[in-house]
Amino acid sequence: MGRIVLENVTKSFGDVEVIPPLDLTIEDGEFAVFVGPSGCGKSTLLRLIAGLEDTSSGKILIDDADVTAVSPSKRGLAMVFQSYALYPHMTVRKNIAFPMRMAGVSDAEQEKRIAAAAKALNLTDYLDRKPGQLSGGQRQRVAIGRAIVRDPSAFLFDEPLSNLDAALRVGMRLEICEMHSRMETTMIYVTHDQVEAMTMADKIVVLQAGVIEQVGSPLDLYHKPRNVFVAGFIGSPRMNLFSGPEAAKHDAATIGIRPEHTEVSTTEGTWKGIVGVAEHLGSDTFIHVHDTGLADTVTVRIAGDIAVSHGDTVFLTPQAGQIHRFNADGLRID
Amino acid sequence: MSDRTLPRLLQTPAVVLLLIWMLVPLSMTLYFSFIRYVLNNLRRPEWTTPSLSNWRGFGNYEFVLKSKDFLFAIQNSLFIVCSILILTVILGVLIAVLVNRTFPGRGIVRVLLISPFFVMPAVNGVLWINMLLDPVLGLQGLAVNGLNDLAASLRDAPLIGWFFSLWPEFEPISFRATQTSAYAVIMMVTWQWTPFAVLIFMTSLQSEDQQQKEAAVLDGASTWAQFRFLTVPHLGRPIAIVVMIQAIFHLSLYAEIEIVSRGNGNKNLPYLIGEFANNNIGAASATGIFAVILANIVAIFLLRMIGKTLME
Numbered sequence: 001m002g003r004i005v006l007e008n009v010t011k012s013f014g015d016v017e018v019i020p021p022l023d024l025t026i027e028d029g030e031f032a033v034f035v036g037p038s039g040c041g042k043s044t045l046l047r048l049i050a051g052l053e054d055t056s057s058g059k060i061l062i063d064d065a066d067v068t069a070v071s072p073s074k075r076g077l078a079m080v081f082q083s084y085a086l087y088p089h090m091t092v093r094k095n096i097a098f099p100m101r102m103a104g105v106s107d108a109e110q111e112k113r114i115a116a117a118a119k120a121l122n123l124t125d126y127l128d129r130k131p132g133q134l135s136g137g138q139r140q141r142v143a144i145g146r147a148i149v150r151d152p153s154a155f156l157f158d159e160p161l162s163n164l165d166a167a168l169r170v171g172m173r174l175e176i177c178e179m180h181s182r183m184e185t186t187m188i189y190v191t192h193d194q195v196e197a198m199t200m201a202d203k204i205v206v207l208q209a210g211v212i213e214q215v216g217s218p219l220d221l222y223h224k225p226r227n228v229f230v231a232g233f234i235g236s237p238r239m240n241l242f243s244g245p246e247a248a249k250h251d252a253a254t255i256g257i258r259p260e261h262t263e264v265s266t267t268e269g270t271w272k273g274i275v276g277v278a279e280h281l282g283s284d285t286f287i288h289v290h291d292t293g294l295a296d297t298v299t300v301r302i303a304g305d306i307a308v309s310h311g312d313t314v315f316l317t318p319q320a321g322q323i324h325r326f327n328a329d330g331l332r333i334d
Numbered sequence: 335m336s337d338r339t340l341p342r343l344l345q346t347p348a349v350v351l352l353l354i355w356m357l358v359p360l361s362m363t364l365y366f367s368f369i370r371y372v373l374n375n376l377r378r379p380e381w382t383t384p385s386l387s388n389w390r391g392f393g394n395y396e397f398v399l400k401s402k403d404f405l406f407a408i409q410n411s412l413f414i415v416c417s418i419l420i421l422t423v424i425l426g427v428l429i430a431v432l433v434n435r436t437f438p439g440r441g442i443v444r445v446l447l448i449s450p451f452f453v454m455p456a457v458n459g460v461l462w463i464n465m466l467l468d469p470v471l472g473l474q475g476l477a478v479n480g481l482n483d484l485a486a487s488l489r490d491a492p493l494i495g496w497f498f499s500l501w502p503e504f505e506p507i508s509f510r511a512t513q514t515s516a517y518a519v520i521m522m523v524t525w526q527w528t529p530f531a532v533l534i535f536m537t538s539l540q541s542e543d544q545q546q547k548e549a550a551v552l553d554g555a556s557t558w559a560q561f562r563f564l565t566v567p568h569l570g571r572p573i574a575i576v577v578m579i580q581a582i583f584h585l586s587l588y589a590e591i592e593i594v595s596r597g598n599g600n601k602n603l604p605y606l607i608g609e610f611a612n613n614n615i616g617a618a619s620a621t622g623i624f625a626v627i628l629a630n631i632v633a634i635f636l637l638r639m640i641g642k643t644l645m646e
């Protein structure tokens with residue numbers, strides 16, 4: 001079990017209110033991802049749930065029990081840190097055993113769980129090494145192993161993969177996803193990475209300055225962003241947002257069109273512009289178009305390759321039904 | 335000229351200087367330890383000038399080995415050094431952990447904590463033995479007298495009087511006595527060197543990873559378990575440094591021993607050398623060679639024990 005509910009939770013450091021009153025429910029077994037710009041309070045929120053920070057007001061419930069005043073170790077949660085936070089003087093085996101040792105688990109039981117965790121995480125050959133002798137990916141796996149053996153009701157991850165290189169990140173991402181589907185334990189995951197958020201989450205929580213902008217499934221957020229901020233934040237490359245006369249034509253204060261929902265033609269189209277930089281990725285091409293009269297640059301994404309180069313004139317056409325409209329308060333108009 | 339020659343040549347002056355610096359005193363000591371050499375002898379005036387014709391072989395060594403204070407001086411050297419090491423490390427760790435927290439006036443407290451280290455050893459000795467430990471005029475004497483007076487005045491009080499009438503009369507301890515002078519030296523040197531340990535441990539504590547501590551909190555570690563399993567291993571290296579440096583320094587304690595009891599009941603090898611050197615330079619030199627050997631044994635022992643922590 002691991003249903004986590006925040007009720008009216010606030011957090012201030014001195015005079016600075018980092019989290020204004022906030023409500024959030026994470027269902028049992030759900031994979032929730034917190035995203036948002038740097039400094040928006042993702043880590044703070046996670047630490048509040050873990051109990052590493054005290055709430056300034058409000059309640060935190062885990063499985064309907066009020067844990068606001070309960071010490072971190074009694075909440076039954078496990079956390080994996082960005083810097084791994086392994087104990088450098090202990091071997092991998094001792095690191096993984098540490099929470100069980102603190103809980104007074106019998107030696108035989110410890111051995112059994114260590115062996116199981118090591119097998120699941122491919123660490124069997126490294127059990128007698130110190131953390132300093134491991135690669136970044138192995139260290140992260142040890143940190144996860146240390147979390148697993150406690151059999152927690154929820155896992156908290158604070159940007160666990162951001163210190164790894166791109167290839168390892170993809171591998172670990174899959175491992176964590178598999179772990180989630182195998183164990184069906186609640187997971188809360190903080191990340192900067194769009195791809196991680198979109199691929200792993202059951203539910204994405206978009207935060208800005210401590211305020212929840214939108215909660216929903218990845219595709220919900222992609223297709224129906226609730227406001228301009230979410231529209232601009234979710235999706236890569238970013239959605240193109242225009243205000244002014246072009247928006248007025250659609251009876252909105254701001255309109256948005258995703259780069260992948262824009263057609264490009266060299267002969268005819270709705271908007272005319274000049275090609276700036278074209279990024280050829282092979283599978284896709286990103287074209288940054290200037291002088292459209294809409295915004296500084298309009299980004300377009302087309303599948304495959306296209307023969308345009310710097311300075312060419314191109315025409316852009318939004319796909320029908322893919323324009324997002326927002327009112328003067330930045331809220332979505334359906 | 336091969337690639338190596340020029341650097342070697344350039345290093346030579348430093349190496350030669352170091353060799354002279356070490357070798358000259360050492361070989362002179364060795365030389366004196368094998369001849370009869372005294373400062374004053376009316377019957378044999380030829381012994382007062384060092385010369386090979388006064389060759390005595392291992393006679394000086396035998397003389398030192400048979401002198402009644404030699405074994406005691408070695409034991410006492412080790413006793414004093416080990417006691418100081420244990421006390422400074424334990425006190426140092428405890429104080430460093432306490433002072434590492436944030437509290438009002440932390441800056442001043444830290445400066446005050448460090449200050450004993452800047453007192454000269456001789457001054458330290460005089461301060462302690464006269465002002466703190468003196469059985470009559472020192473703080474110790476005053477405190478013991480005060481306690482006795484208090485107990486005496488409470489003896490006639492109603493209800494609790496019987497309790498204090500059973501108390502014994504306390505006797506102040508004389509720290510210049512044969513049995514206690516070593517303790518006085520241990521106390522004053524510990525007082526002086528604990529700040530050194532605190533300083534080194536404090537710097538190390540500040541580099542401790544806070545996320546590790548948070549992980550430990552989540553893993554259910556109590557404050558004691560965090561100290562035992564995270565802080566103490568983290569301090570392994572600085573403890574090794576403190577032990578090494580202090581072991582080297584305290585094997586050559588002199589001023590405190592001289593001031594407390596003039597060696598009465600409390601000698602170490604350097605003090606023994608000093609006593610022999612009043613007249614018998616040959617014996618003093620032989621003792622010096624023994625001191626070098628002892629220092630080397632201690633150093634090898636320490637390197638075996640601690641070197642591993644340092645090299646990791």
Ligand SMILES: Nc1ncnc2c1ncn2[C@@H]1O[C@H](COP(=O)(O)OP(=O)(O)OP(=O)(O)O)[C@@H](O)[C@H]1O
Pocket residue numbers: 013018036037038039040041042043044045192
């Ligand atoms: N201990 C603290 N004292 C004062 N302010 C703090 C403290 N911890 C965090 N803050 C502030 O709270 C805000 C949120 O910080 P937080 O670490 O939660 O951001 P974040 O969303 O995790 O950012 P990032 O993505 O860069 O990790 C920041 O403005 C930060 O300056």
Ligand SMILES: [Mg+2]
Pocket residue numbers: 042043044158
């Ligand atoms: Mg963060």
